[in-house]
Amino acid sequence: DIQMTQSPSSLSASVGDRVTITCRASQSISNYLNWYQLKPGKAPRLLIYAASSLQSGVPSRFSGSGSGTDFTLTISSLQPEDFATYYCQQSYRTPWTFGQGTKVEIK
Amino acid sequence: EVQVVESGGGLVQPGGSLRLSCAASGFTFSSYWMTWVRQAPGKGLEWVANIKDDGSEKYYVDSVTGRFTISRDNAKNSLYLEMNSLRAEDTAVYYCARGGAPRGREDYWGQGTLVTVSS
Numbered sequence: 534d535i536q537m538t539q540s541p542s543s544l545s546a547s548v549g550d551r552v553t554i555t556c557r558a559s560q561s562i563s564n565y566l567n568w569y570q571l572k573p574g575k576a577p578r579l580l581i582y583a584a585s586s587l588q589s590g591v592p593s594r595f596s597g598s599g600s601g602t603d604f605t606l607t608i609s610s611l612q613p614e615d616f617a618t619y620y621c622q623q624s625y626r627t628p629w630t631f632g633q634g635t636k637v638e639i640k
Numbered sequence: 641e642v643q644v645v646e647s648g649g650g651l652v653q654p655g656g657s658l659r660l661s662c663a664a665s666g667f668t669f670s671s672y673w674m675t676w677v678r679q680a681p682g683k684g685l686e687w688v689a690n691i692k693d694d695g696s697e698k699y700y701v702d703s704v705t706g707r708f709t710i711s712r713d714n715a716k717n718s719l720y721l722e723m724n725s726l727r728a729e730d731t732a733v734y735y736c737a738r739g740g741a742p743r744g745r746e747d748y749w750g751q752g753t754l755v756t757v758s759s
Contacts, residue, residue, distance in 0.1 A: 569746075579747045620685050622745075628699070632685065
């Protein structure tokens with residue numbers, strides 16, 4: 534199975550901060566990398582697909598980059614509604630696998 | 641508006657069975673792969689299974705292979721997950737999601753249904 538490793542596992546940040554989360558795959562997955570946002574009690578939300586494509590309706594402060602094994606999710610100016618847990622996912626080969634998650638908390 | 645709504649969760653004893661359902665609306669269900677993903681308490685997301693739009697291909701995570709069966713009824717716009725020989729480690733919120741084709745993504749998710757396996 535392809536292992537996905539996110540860092541950091543958690544971070545504290547303030548409203549307006551620039552936040553970067555990284556995701557590393559155990560082998561090359563080209564650009565078949567998605568990012569999701571989870572909030573307690575709510576449906577998960579797709580933010581970025583194919584490493585860098587912004588899902589419709591997602592604010593432009595979210596962006597993704599990378600290919601091969603190394604990827605990043607950037608939030609350019611953190612907003613109050615962005616405090617959540619973020620997951621990367623590879624869809625290159627079954628079983629699709631997720632990173633362990635990065636919890637973004639209020640500083 | 642695209643919607644997927646899960647149902648069927650509950651408390652079941654180890655070794656028991658449960659059938660989850662997912663009702664889809666707002667899109668042409670028969671044109672999309674569909675996926676089940678779960679989240680155990682305090683843990684991260686785990687992909688469980690997916691099924692092709694016409695039901696001809698199905699894939700499972702190893703830990704559920706032989707115990708869980710994913711299926712769909714395109715006439716009823718519904719996705720199912722039949723879960724047998726349930727174990728404590730299957731306790732989780734189970735999410736239904738649209739999408740999941742190889743090299744694709746899951747773009748709409750439900751709010752999940754909780755399955756608790758305990759005596």
